[in-house]
Amino acid sequence: MKRAFIVMMVIAATLSSASAQEVVTVDTTADEIVHLWNNDTAKHSNRITTDEYIKGKTKVYNTSSAELYTFQAPKERATGYSVVIYPGGGYRYLSFPTSFPEWLRDNGITAVVVKYRLPNFGYTDAMLEDAVGAVEYLRSNAERYNIDPQKVGVCGNSAGGHLAAWVSNLMPGPKKPAFAILVYGAMVRNQYYNTYAANSRSGGKRVTSSIADALTISNMVSATTPPTLMFLSDDDTVVPPYSSTIYYKALKHYGVPASMHIYPSGGHGWSGRLKWEYRRQWLDAVKDWLMCLEENRDRTKR
Numbered sequence: 691m692k693r694a695f696i697v698m699m700v701i702a703a704t705l706s707s708a709s710a711q712e713v714v715t716v717d718t719t720a721d722e723i724v725h726l727w728n729n730d731t732a733k734h735s736n737r738i739t740t741d742e743y744i745k746g747k748t749k750v751y752n753t754s755s756a757e758l759y760t761f762q763a764p765k766e767r768a769t770g771y772s773v774v775i776y777p778g779g780g781y782r783y784l785s786f787p788t789s790f791p792e793w794l795r796d797n798g799i800t801a802v803v804v805k806y807r808l809p810n811f812g813y814t815d816a817m818l819e820d821a822v823g824a825v826e827y828l829r830s831n832a833e834r835y836n837i838d839p840q841k842v843g844v845c846g847n848s849a850g851g852h853l854a855a856w857v858s859n860l861m862p863g864p865k866k867p868a869f870a871i872l873v874y875g876a877m878v879r880n881q882y883y884n885t886y887a888a889n890s891r892s893g894g895k896r897v898t899s900s901i902a903d904a905l906t907i908s909n910m911v912s913a914t915t916p917p918t919l920m921f922l923s924d925d926d927t928v929v930p931p932y933s934s935t936i937y938y939k940a941l942k943h944y945g946v947p948a949s950m951h952i953y954p955s956g957g958h959g960w961s962g963r964l965k966w967e968y969r970r971q972w973l974d975a976v977k978d979w980l981m982c983l984e985e986n987r988d989r990t991k992r
Contacts, residue, residue: 712741713755716748716786716805720759726823728755729807729816736807736816748786749779750805756820758827759803761791762835767798770838771980773871774824775803776857778848778959781817781891784808787847789962793973799980800837802828806853812894821857825867843869843916847961848929849892851875852907855937858918859910869983870918871976873961876929877937879905908940917947919979921972923956947986951975 715723729735738754745751763769773794777784784805791801806820807813825842832839844867846854851872858870879889880902893901903909918941922931931952941948953968960966 711739711754712743713757714742714744714750716744716750716759718759718786718788718803719761719792720803721762722760724758724760724827726756726758726820726827732756732807732816732819734813734815734819736810736813738808738810745783748788750777750784750786751782751808753784753805753807755805756807756823757805758824759786759791759805760835761795761801761803763795763798763800765836767796768800768836769798769841769980769984770836771798771841771843772800772802772828772835772837773843773845774821774828774854774867775801776806776821776844776846776850776853777803778846778850781809781849785959787962789964797977800828800835809892811890812892814892817853817892818856818860821853822861825857825861826865841868843867843871845871845873846875847873848958849876852877852879852892852905855907855918856910858916859907859912863914866914866916869916869980871979872918872920872934872937874922874926874929874931874958875907875920875934875937877907878933879903908937911937911940911944911946913944913946915941915944915946917983918949919976920948920950921961921975922950922952923958923960924952924954925956926958928958949975949979 738752740752742752777786779785791803794801804824807816809817828842829839844854844857852875854870855872858867889902893905920934922934938948938950
């Protein structure tokens with residue numbers, strides 16, 4: 691934490707000259723916190739002018755500055771893989787994950803949790819700038835973080851799953867992430883599979899059917915969408931599993947390698963629960979799937 695604290699002092703000094711808005715720091719075991727930009731210095735703005743604040747320990751509101759919380763795998767365990775993680779929170783706040791990036795780090799996978807600027811009723815360009823910028827930053831600093839730039843993937847849960855899938859389809863050709871891990875992601879954005887309130891956060895206060903269609907990730911899939919791993923629980927009433935099964939169907943239509951695990955219980959928001967009954971199964975599934983990706987890469991090189 692000492693290293694992260696020092697970096698944040700630099701960030702605070704930078705922000706004080708550019709913006710009067712208060713920027714918060716989430717208490718995590720991250721090895722480092724890197725500032726990307728804020729509404730004053732980035733190309734796009736989400737038009738939030740009030741201070742950031744935290745509820746509880748991990749829910750961050752009013753984000754106007756983009757930071758990367760890095761959990762770097764030890765050199766002796768590093769696999770070369772890294773995962774950019776987008777927190778969920780219905781695009782209303784960011785619910786920072788803690789246990790999953792720590793688990794990734796402990797298993798030789800560098801994790802980066804993105805404090806991205808919330809879309810604030812339709813200003814998605816700022817959010818996407820942060821989401822894509824995190825992938826680009828990690829790749830451009832691959833040597834520093836002891837990772838392979840061709841093994842950078844994205845991950846997110848709930849709204850963060852929607853964003854991770856969006857990034858995996860948005861980035862062009864060879865710049866796409868190597869893979870996507872989507873945890874109970876809100877893929878379909880229409881009146882049947884998501885609420886108007888949730889859609890308005892990303893689509894604007896007057897969400898039309900055409901806007902909802904444009905935000906529906908299954909409509910973005912192509913043959914270049916990266917391999918995707920999805921996790922769901924059958925009893926999730928917040929983001930019904932059918933939202934992700936539609937996305938899975940689109941992936942298979944285009945021949946994209948994809949796997950999907952549906953657990954019988956867990957509801958919504960189980961990824962950080964240390965006592966969830968299927969915790970070991972889902973973490974093992976992540977590890978096994980990444981090992982399969984590595985084996986496929988090796989076969990392709992031969």
